[in-house]
Amino acid sequence: MKRHASRRAIAAGLAAAALLPAAPLxxxxxxxxxxxxxxxxxxxxxxxxxxxxxxxxxxxxWGQNVVVENxxxxxxxxxxxxxxxxxxxxxxxxxxxxxxxxxxxxxFSKLPYDPIRDFAAVAFVVEADGLLVVHPSLPVKTVKExxxxxxxxxxxxxxxxxxxxxxxxxAAELFKSLTRTDMVHVPYKGNVPAITGLxxxxxxxxxxxxxxxxxxxxxxxxxxxxxxxxxxSAALPQMPTLSEAGLKGxxxxxxxxxxxxxxxxxxxxxxxxxxxxxxxxxxxVQARLPxxxxxxxxxxxxxxxxxxxAEKDKWAPLVRASGARAD
Numbered sequence: 001m002k003r004h005a006s007r008r009a010i011a012a013g014l015a016a017a018a019l020l021p022a023a024p025l026x027x028x029x030x031x032x033x034x035x036x037x038x039x040x041x042x043x044x045x046x047x048x049x050x051x052x053x054x055x056x057x058x059x060x061x062w063g064q065n066v067v068v069e070n071x072x073x074x075x076x077x078x079x080x081x082x083x084x085x086x087x088x089x090x091x092x093x094x095x096x097x098x099x100x101x102x103x104x105x106x107x108f109s110k111l112p113y114d115p116i117r118d119f120a121a122v123a124f125v126v127e128a129d130g131l132l133v134v135h136p137s138l139p140v141k142t143v144k145e146x147x148x149x150x151x152x153x154x155x156x157x158x159x160x161x162x163x164x165x166x167x168x169x170x171a172a173e174l175f176k177s178l179t180r181t182d183m184v185h186v187p188y189k190g191n192v193p194a195i196t197g198l199x200x201x202x203x204x205x206x207x208x209x210x211x212x213x214x215x216x217x218x219x220x221x222x223x224x225x226x227x228x229x230x231x232x233s234a235a236l237p238q239m240p241t242l243s244e245a246g247l248k249g250x251x252x253x254x255x256x257x258x259x260x261x262x263x264x265x266x267x268x269x270x271x272x273x274x275x276x277x278x279x280x281x282x283x284x285v286q287a288r289l290p291x292x293x294x295x296x297x298x299x300x301x302x303x304x305x306x307x308x309x310a311e312k313d314k315w316a317p318l319v320r321a322s323g324a325r326a327d
Contacts, residue, residue, distance in 0.1 A: 040079025042190030075165025130228030165326035
């Protein structure tokens with residue numbers, strides 16, 4: 001009896017041991033099929049741009065297609081929700097942003113996903129400087145002049161945004177709150193339509209992600225007024241920050257990063273993280289960042305997850321204080 005029992009114990013132990021390499025083995029063979037990368041905004045924005053850079057380089061490196069898919073709407077929540085509800089296997093990813101994974105948790109009364117619990121934070125990609133721009137026909141060149149004009153003409157100036165719930169929307173609401181001005185919010189379906197509306201004169205101003213408007217500013221088609229972040233941008237070193245212009249403490253920088261569905265194996269997340277950091281440190285990628293008002297910091301998945309949690313906590317009281325709602 002003891003001999004049979006011993007044999008059964010050994011067999012059970014061998015069976016259990018055979019199961020142990022399964023998860024690492026899955027990571028070793030990842031990716032074994034094409035990867036879907038969701039960008040929850042229209043083409044042309046900086047999350048779309050870097051999603052496509054990453055997708056191209058990852059496809060070359062891994063020999064598997066990484067297909068970018070733009071699924072827009074509701075401040076990025078529609079595309080993000082697709083990934084939150086996808087199988088946790090690393091084959092459906094999303095280029096999340098400060099909006100989708102930090103601000104929207106407070107801006108929307110009810111999100112279809114939890115930005116922390118329902119995602120695996122994979123890698124930080126880039127942070128983008130912001131820029132307040134106006135249509136050249138607007139007779140202002142400084143923040144002081146803009147505030148004076150908006151005060152004198154309440155409800156007449158119009159502010160473009162990339163949509164309700166986006167960073168451009170929140171920055172506008174914070175500006176209005178701090179300056180006690182009344183301007184009309186005009187939401188578009190993405191950064192590119194918002195910029196097009198401003199270029200055509202449909203709207204007066206826009207709190208933009210700098211890379212998306214820099215060519216228009218350099219060509220004189222839009223006028224830059226102030227940088228939105230806490231420090232001046234290397235792309236426009238002569239441009240003051242809003243804080244320098246009198247709005248002390250105003251700092252809104254957009255960022256984007258890669259996320260998988262919550263529960264994705266740590267080994268798969270680690271493999272993705274290593275590939276993102278490899279691509280972002282390529283000389284040709286590094287060379288373009290400061291010219292476009294972008295910056296990159298290598299983060300582990302754990303560091304990126306902590307960064308996202310801190311961003312969510314940071315923005316919650318600011319959103320509430322601004323009174324902004326996206327519903």
